[in-house]
Amino acid sequence: MMGDSYSCNEYTNNNNTPEIVFFDLETTVPKKAGQRFNVLEFGAIVVSPQKLSEIESYTTLIRPKDLSIVSVRSSRSDGITREAVKNAPYFEDVAERIFSILNGRVWAGHNIQRFDCVRIKEAFEDINRPAPVPVGIIDSLGILTEKFGRRAGNMKMATLASYFGLGTQKHRSLDDVRMNLEVLKNCATVLFLESSLPSTIHSKWYGSSSIMTRSRANGKSPCREESSRKSPPTSLSLGYQRRVPYTRGSLGKMTESVKGLLFKAKGPQPLSQLLKHSHSLLR
Numbered sequence: 001m002m003g004d005s006y007s008c009n010e011y012t013n014n015n016n017t018p019e020i021v022f023f024d025l026e027t028t029v030p031k032k033a034g035q036r037f038n039v040l041e042f043g044a045i046v047v048s049p050q051k052l053s054e055i056e057s058y059t060t061l062i063r064p065k066d067l068s069i070v071s072v073r074s075s076r077s078d079g080i081t082r083e084a085v086k087n088a089p090y091f092e093d094v095a096e097r098i099f100s101i102l103n104g105r106v107w108a109g110h111n112i113q114r115f116d117c118v119r120i121k122e123a124f125e126d127i128n129r130p131a132p133v134p135v136g137i138i139d140s141l142g143i144l145t146e147k148f149g150r151r152a153g154n155m156k157m158a159t160l161a162s163y164f165g166l167g168t169q170k171h172r173s174l175d176d177v178r179m180n181l182e183v184l185k186n187c188a189t190v191l192f193l194e195s196s197l198p199s200t201i202h203s204k205w206y207g208s209s210s211i212m213t214r215s216r217a218n219g220k221s222p223c224r225e226e227s228s229r230k231s232p233p234t235s236l237s238l239g240y241q242r243r244v245p246y247t248r249g250s251l252g253k254m255t256e257s258v259k260g261l262l263f264k265a266k267g268p269q270p271l272s273q274l275l276k277h278s279h280s281l282l283r
Contacts, residue, residue: 043173103132
């Protein structure tokens with residue numbers, strides 16, 4: 001894939017509710033002290049908070065200024081190589097499009113507060129342009145750590161996807177954000193069922209020593225993932241959620257504001273109703 005691809009479906013938001021943009025970055029991995037992460041790919045989907053329908057999508061490879069920092073060969077089957085990005089646009093060439101898809105929306109993704117949000121801000125600082133600002137952030141790593149727990153093994157996206165039979169994580173931005181949404185849907189459904197029948201379902205997850213994750217049952221990890229920039233921190237304490245590139249006070253206000261907006265919309269609200277009964281996932 002070279003350059004970018006873009007698709008947009010006609011959509012009108014009659015409720016003035018901010019859309020949710022799931023996004024993901026693929027980057028270089030620093031190999032020695034002093035090196036930094038460089039964005040190699042950006043991918044995002046915008047979804048309706050009422051129906052979870054995909055409104056638009058955008059993905060692009062990005063060429064770093066120094067092409068030599070990109071590996072000639074990737075350790076991943078679908079990994080990004082030097083050859084793949086050599087004819088891709090520089091970040092400043094796609095910055096306006098990335099800004100437009102992120103700014104003023106709810107940002108969602110896996111471990112984005114510790115990683116992707118920081119990298120986005122750095123990339124815009126490098127070209128001396130204002131960075132996009134979210135109206136709220138939904139980090140599925142923090143949410144699922146607190147609400148879904150370790151029943152599926154570690155909290156990596158690849159492990160969660162394997163647990164639900166969603167296939168293998170490709171470590172390509174657009175594929176990963178779509179997988180992220182499907183993982184959240186599956187987790188929310190399980191939590192909804194547990195809250196509806198707590199005495200029969202919830203107790204079986206937590207009250208039986210015979211319950212095993214797929215990785216334990218198979219005697220091996222369901223996937224082997226390269227140690228990378230997106231791995232969850234050693235400690236999964238939710239305290240990490242405060243480490244964001246925006247001020248803690250303003251982010252808290254934005255998050256509370258968007259929670260109110262998301263639940264004000266009238267009419268059928270599959271997402272809000274499901275999350276409400278799933279132990280308030282957005283809390």
